[in-house]
Amino acid sequence: MIKLEGVFSGYNREPVLKDIYFEVEEGFVGVIGPNGAGKSTLLKTIASLVEVYEGALYINGKSVTDYKRKELSKILTLVSQDFFPIYDYTVRELVEMGRIAHQGFFPNWTKEDEEQVKIAINTLGIKYLERRRYSQISSGEKRLVMLARAIAQNVRIILVDELELHLDPKHKMVIASYLKKLSKMGIIILAVFHDIDLALSYSDRIIGVKEGRITFDLDVSSSNLREHLEKLYGVDFVEVNGNFGKRIFPFYK
Amino acid sequence: MKKNNLLWIVILVFVAVLSIILSIMLGSVKISPADVFKSPIVLYIRLPRVIMAFITGAALSIVGLTFQSLLKNPLVDPYLIGVSSGASFGAALSFSIAESYGYFWASVAPYMAFVFGLFSAILAIAFSRKGKRISTTELVLAGVSMNMIFSSATVFLLYFFRRSSQGYSVWIFGSLSGVVWKDTVLPFLIFVLYLIFTYTQSVRLDAFSLGEDFAKIVGVETEFLKLTLFLSGVFLTATLVSKVGSIGFVGLVVPHIVRMLFGPSHKFSLLYAILVGGSFLVLVDLFSRIVAPPLEIPIGIVTSFVGVPVFLYIMKSGDER
Numbered sequence: 019m020i021k022l023e024g025v026f027s028g029y030n031r032e033p034v035l036k037d038i039y040f041e042v043e044e045g046f047v048g049v050i051g052p053n054g055a056g057k058s059t060l061l062k063t064i065a066s067l068v069e070v071y072e073g074a075l076y077i078n079g080k081s082v083t084d085y086k087r088k089e090l091s092k093i094l095t096l097v098s099q100d101f102f103p104i105y106d107y108t109v110r111e112l113v114e115m116g117r118i119a120h121q122g123f124f125p126n127w128t129k130e131d132e133e134q135v136k137i138a139i140n141t142l143g144i145k146y147l148e149r150r151r152y153s154q155i156s157s158g159e160k161r162l163v164m165l166a167r168a169i170a171q172n173v174r175i176i177l178v179d180e181l182e183l184h185l186d187p188k189h190k191m192v193i194a195s196y197l198k199k200l201s202k203m204g205i206i207i208l209a210v211f212h213d214i215d216l217a218l219s220y221s222d223r224i225i226g227v228k229e230g231r232i233t234f235d236l237d238v239s240s241s242n243l244r245e246h247l248e249k250l251y252g253v254d255f256v257e258v259n260g261n262f263g264k265r266i267f268p269f270y271k
Numbered sequence: 272m273k274k275n276n277l278l279w280i281v282i283l284v285f286v287a288v289l290s291i292i293l294s295i296m297l298g299s300v301k302i303s304p305a306d307v308f309k310s311p312i313v314l315y316i317r318l319p320r321v322i323m324a325f326i327t328g329a330a331l332s333i334v335g336l337t338f339q340s341l342l343k344n345p346l347v348d349p350y351l352i353g354v355s356s357g358a359s360f361g362a363a364l365s366f367s368i369a370e371s372y373g374y375f376w377a378s379v380a381p382y383m384a385f386v387f388g389l390f391s392a393i394l395a396i397a398f399s400r401k402g403k404r405i406s407t408t409e410l411v412l413a414g415v416s417m418n419m420i421f422s423s424a425t426v427f428l429l430y431f432f433r434r435s436s437q438g439y440s441v442w443i444f445g446s447l448s449g450v451v452w453k454d455t456v457l458p459f460l461i462f463v464l465y466l467i468f469t470y471t472q473s474v475r476l477d478a479f480s481l482g483e484d485f486a487k488i489v490g491v492e493t494e495f496l497k498l499t500l501f502l503s504g505v506f507l508t509a510t511l512v513s514k515v516g517s518i519g520f521v522g523l524v525v526p527h528i529v530r531m532l533f534g535p536s537h538k539f540s541l542l543y544a545i546l547v548g549g550s551f552l553v554l555v556d557l558f559s560r561i562v563a564p565p566l567e568i569p570i571g572i573v574t575s576f577v578g579v580p581v582f583l584y585i586m587k588s589g590d591e592r
Contacts, residue, residue, distance in 0.1 A: 067484050091490030103481045105535035115478045119490025
């Protein structure tokens with residue numbers, strides 16, 4: 019469970035997020051909004067990487083300030099969009115890092131660690147990359163590796179910043195539907211999207227963020243979603259109905 | 272451990288043993304293999320010196336490797352960020368005071384070295400820090416400045432106390448001559464403790480070297496890791512410097528070669544760095560003894576001749592940083 023109560027957070031004493039209230043108990047939640055709205059900061063705030071100036075943040079009913087890093091990392095993980103390593107590890111080594119929170123002071127690789135890493139690698143279909151170095155694979159593959167690392171971490175809450183980043187349509191679909199499956203198994207997914215159609219196709223709930231504030235928090239089936247999207251982005255949207263259901267797209271002129 | 276790694280470790284152990292044997296046999300007095308274990312020159316002069324060279328090379332290499340990961344910067348080593356020259360000043364200060372005020376002051380040399388080494392590194396890091404980031408260029412410049420200040424201060428100190436500049440080269444360029452068995456005990460102990468601790472943290476250090484946010488996300492207590500590895504690394508360097516002076520570039524060159532050949536994973540690179548770094552300094556010391564007998568070239572001069580080109584190469588090849 020994630021709960022934010024009047025949170026102000028940001029960098030260098032400058033709040034980016036202002037007065038954020040929301041609560042997620044389950045499901046797949048999409049976060050959308052224009053560039054620079056504070057979506058990434060929202061995820062980083064929940065992951066406790068950003069300073070909170072005011073308000074309170076609870077994970078599973080306990081204030082984040084009461085968590086040790088290791089405990090928090092067994093519950094929650096983040097796949098961020100800014101990961102530019104200086105040192106060139108192999109894909110396998112990077113996925114294995116997802117198991118750090120589960121290890122003791124002395125490193126001991128257990129059967130369970132091995133199992134979780136295997137599951138993660140097979141789920142994302144990156145077995146063929148295992149021995150390759152991170153610098154030698156494509157941007158899309160890098161993204162899959164970071165998602166595999168998050169899955170190996172075996173947590174209850176997964177935060178994904180820009181889910182579709184560097185992914186082709188097939189991989190967008192594979193990943194979004196895999197995360198959707200996880201969300202049905204009781205894992206909370208909170209994902210930032212720029213692809214609105216993708217966000218609306220997989221999320222159960224959509225949160226709009228603009229200028230550091232939440233402007234709406236709606237079920238995806240809400241009838242007034244289109245107006246909210248238009249206000250959020252300042253462009254027109256069209257609604258298309260067909261045998262695939264209702265879809266909403268930005269109307270590019 | 273994978274087959275490949277095991278094979279490499281066997282090869283490197285062989286190289287290390289070979290370099291130690293060579294170094295024991297060669298020198299201004301040549302010793303035949305039959306007499307190696309009988310000769311007092313070997314037992315009381317060469318062997319402690321060679322062992323100290325190995326410990327120093329190995330220790331500076333793993334401290335360099337660790338610092339490069341902590342600062343996320345392959346251009347860093349305990350010498351370049353000013354730890355060694357600060358420590359060297361601290362040790363020289365101790366010994367200078369000891370000349371007038373008694374032996375006690377000489378016995379605290381490792382601690383004085385630690386205090387000044389730490390002070391110098393903190394200054395270098397503070398000057399190069401911009402918010403959360405440490406600028407590479409400025410860190411190197413600040414480190415060079417610290418080196419200048421503390422090296423000058425060391426020379427000044429020796430003039431002031433001894434009214435001569437004799438002996439200053441030991442502190443500025445390092446020297447292994449005159450090392451006796453007793454000198455190897457403390458460095459060896461601290462080295463082993465540091466290695467064990469760093470090894471337990473190897474996977475966390477892997478994650479840390481990829482960014483602090485990333486490390487936090489996977490469950491690393493980053494503040495604990497930074498503080499303990501930094502302080503213990505400075506202490507190990509200071510302990511060495513108080514015995515053999517400041518030897519530059521080993522901690523830069525060896526980790527670079529190790530990472531290039533075997534990848535960055537600390538689980539293995541720590542072991543490789545010990546073997547490569549230890550053998551490297553044993554051979555450098557041998558070279559410095561036999562190249563122009565009976566003169567001995569200060570060892571730090573040789574390591575600088577090797578290290579500076581490598582430093583420039585890394586700087587040039589890492590332009591995108």
